[in-house]
């Protein structure tokens with residue numbers, strides 16, 4: 005591999021995952037890597053479906069829709085917040101399945117069962133590691149189990165980089181034609197346009213200024229700048245309407261250099277987040293339901309818990325936010341932050357028979373993990389108080 009900025013980044017990710025640098029490709033945002041992969045699939049299997057989950061971000065499903073494929077939504081497990089292999093049934097119209105490591109919880113066994121079900125029917129196994137850049141589900145022999153693995157350097161992910169995504173393509177993929185089509189499309193990506201590169205450089209400043217504007221003004225200015233391609237928000241309005249904001253683009257050298265710097269510190273970020281995650285488990289274990297995947301020492305991008313049945317999760321989140329705690333509701337509503345026309349996403353809220361997903365979505369709250377242990381302790385205490393007071397305000 006050439007000594008380029010993306011080449012250096014590929015070596016870093018390859019070292020972390022025991023893969024080959026030549027199998028890594030870089031994109032402006034992960035969603036564009038997904039678009040290339042699903043477009044490659046659509047060129048061979050037009051009208052096919054892609055099995056994914058509702059507990060996700062709209063930007064993870066947009067690439068399926070834009071590629072012309074049909075998203076279908078499998079039930080998740082409350083322990084992994086990822087597709088439940090026991091509830092999964094794949095059929096002849098499915099061309100791919102997406103195993104999402106929600107919050108960074110990787111369950112090799114469950115992922116392996118989903119992958120086995122898919123691979124026995126020649127269905128492409130995609131892994132969504134957006135929340136756990138540089139980590140992958142592994143087989144027992146220590147090799148990655150996915151055919152294609154997506155990683156994000158985007159907003160609110162493991163690193164403070166805001167932009168960029170990586171795609172690993174398994175060199176041992178069974179379908180050689182599809183492998184070559186995917187690799188061809190990823191390798192052909194051009195660097196982002198000058199306007200988009202400027203939007204990347206000025207993102208933080210623009211966001212700071214937009215956040216300080218009175219909201220009636222910012223409500224007008226923000227979409228205007230976005231439509232003109234001058235501002236690149238984490239989720240553009242069109243990305244909740246079954247579209248993507250830009251044409252697929254690769255990663256600029258400048259982006260790759262900045263990301264590389266941060267990847268150097270990924271291990272220490274992971275250690276700190278794993279410690280904070282463990283502290284939340286100890287503090288909240290008795291008061292809230294914790295997905296088993298959150299209790300196993302993994303470095304989570306945010307810490308998820310389910311409030312007790314009957315407690316209003318939105319109210320708990322509001323109370324925490326009012327104390328300056330960045331608690332969140334990934335992913336309530338589903339296809340976060342909610343889509344204009346669910347039918348565009350092949351989703352019928354009245355028809356989706358996914359009771360576990362519905363229950364998780366109704367009760368989930370998440371807490372920041374990129375904080376000190378001392379701050380995590382304060383946040384956990386505030387969460388316990390919020391749960392308690394929401395419980396008693398109900399009775």
Ligand SMILES: Cc1ncc(COP(=O)(O)O)c(C=O)c1O
Pocket residue numbers: 033034035036060061063064104132134135155156157158159168169
């Ligand atoms: C689960 C998941 N997959 C994929 C994406 C898309 O990543 P990116 O923002 O790098 O395009 C996101 C973004 O939030 C996500 O949460």
